[in-house]
Amino acid sequence: MTSRRSFLKTTGMGLLAAGMATASTRTSYAQQSAESGNPKDTFRLGIAGYSFNKFKLDQALEMMKKVDVHYLCIKDFHLPMKSTDEEIAAFHEKCKSFGVTGYAVGPIYMGTEQAVDEAFAYAKRVGVKLIVGVPHKEVDKKKVESPELLKYVEGKVKEYDFKYAIHNHGPDNLPYSNAECIMNYIKDLDPRIGMCLDIGHNMRTGADPVADMEKYAGRVYDIHIKNITSPDKQGKGIELPRGILDLPAFVRMLRKVKYNGACSLEYEKDMQDPLVGIAESIGYFRGIMDSTR
């Protein structure tokens, strides 16, 4: 929150200038947005493109505008990997017209060296320096460990100087189930290889997202915000205020470790008609942010 003096300076409101400003006055969120968020926040709120799985880009951006969110993690169904440079430019132009910035791409599944090559080339053409990736091989539909592929990713990270955030996908989908598991794979690799901590999936493995955020802060480059119905494999996505994950505790930890990436809501309930649940969830996260500065 800016000081009253700077608020006065910004708004020049007669009533306030007349000394009637009150302790209850704050810089409005609309004003904060214009300044790219509250200056006291080291992180920013976004939405993961997968939340709009059932919608075209225009519809997704319309929903983002409706809930006043300005950062999108770009999914390939909105911007295909094979897009031309012209198509990419048109994508950015469209986002811009809704006040939205695509800050990263992914999650992108990549099971071969060729797929890794394509993902990095795509990110470069899109103009982002963060890839949310899932680097594993698929053998007969079973995902298997692939340390050689991770070594290959490491080479690409050095080549491009991009960050690569491995997305954890819970107990259903080995090998990258939770933060600890990812860390075991990457601890000796280039530090630009880190994780996109999906706090819902993390908790579905029985892990503690708050403790993991503290433990692995130096390697968390993106976050998927969600809440879940139970801390186990049966846990389903739910509106942020209604689940068992203690999000105020999580946001306090973000502030403690001075996390400086995005927190992107990945909303996977009512995917055919998600806007109301997204609005409730975005509002909830903002309420926590405003209460924990």
Add this chain to the structure above:
Amino acid sequence: MTSRRSFLKTTGMGLLAAGMATASTRTSYAQQSAESGNPKDTFRLGIAGYSFNKFKLDQALEMMKKVDVHYLCIKDFHLPMKSTDEEIAAFHEKCKSFGVTGYAVGPIYMGTEQAVDEAFAYAKRVGVKLIVGVPHKEVDKKKVESPELLKYVEGKVKEYDFKYAIHNHGPDNLPYSNAECIMNYIKDLDPRIGMCLDIGHNMRTGADPVADMEKYAGRVYDIHIKNITSPDKQGKGIELPRGILDLPAFVRMLRKVKYNGACSLEYEKDMQDPLVGIAESIGYFRGIMDSTR
């Protein structure tokens, strides 16, 4: 939030029972709702019926269900003053089927002793003990002070043992503009006459809702929650996260003074299509509540 022990007791989840519960686990909101809210909260979240000005009762209740809110301040367009006892019973039955309780009636405008009589009789038949009221006379469409009418209301409050919360309506609509103004009228009256503090309209007069909540806590019997675009007559309603009123500060004050009534969102933006804004606003207020316990 309940302790881990009581959480285990409530859920009996295998994973938790096996010692895998984490600091991030909390009682889910769904569980809290089933217990009528978090036991640490002295106040409860509701919606003011006026938010659904453009909708029939069924539509209003459908929206309340969608955002998981269980308390409604009943407006007469959903339950007319002249309803029969059968119609009132049907109203309550309908609310119950959506998990909603009508906790009060109003705001009801009453400019004559007869209107006051009707309002108290109506509230009694509805079965609530709280009337949100606007007791003034109208002369040639100009609202004028009516201390005699307030004395008459005082008699009714004694007769029925109801609480009567005068709604403040900002700088547009004298005589009840803000909390201080109401207090000046009621300070020597029966303490069951108090106010429904509309924090948005209060701030539109240049007053400080947080300071006023502290000052007049003993006489605040209902609250209309909203946010506004500016602290003056031009201030318009807006989604709760986006206005200039510092709601985290306000909720902290509610906790400090141990306010034990309802906080009802009165959402007056996009009244033809309010659900998304209501969802964002309800989520925001819950985020603050969860962050300030």
